[in-house]
Amino acid sequence: MxxxxxxxxxxxxxxxxxxxxxxxxxxxxxxVIAPTFLIDDPELGAVAIFxxxxxxxxxxxxxxxxxxxxx
Numbered sequence: 001m002x003x004x005x006x007x008x009x010x011x012x013x014x015x016x017x018x019x020x021x022x023x024x025x026x027x028x029x030x031x032v033i034a035p036t037f038l039i040d041d042p043e044l045g046a047v048a049i050f051x052x053x054x055x056x057x058x059x060x061x062x063x064x065x066x067x068x069x070x071x
Contacts, residue, residue: 019059019062023058023059024059024063026055026059027051027053030048030051030055031049031053034052
């Protein structure tokens with residue numbers, strides 16, 4: 001009985017190994033680099049800005065919002 005409780009507690013405290021934090025960092029990096037693309041090719045720069053927001057927003061959702069219960 002005690003072993004089951006310890007195992008359940010260990011499973012609960014296991015860190016989630018999703019790539020959400022990586023997506024946040026990658027989206028921010030794309031967003032910071034986007035002005036260099038914007039100088040050479042305005043269309044590519046606009047796509048880079050949009051992609052940075054999209055990728056970072058997806059990472060934020062996966063890391064902070066998904067899995068929370070409404071109270």
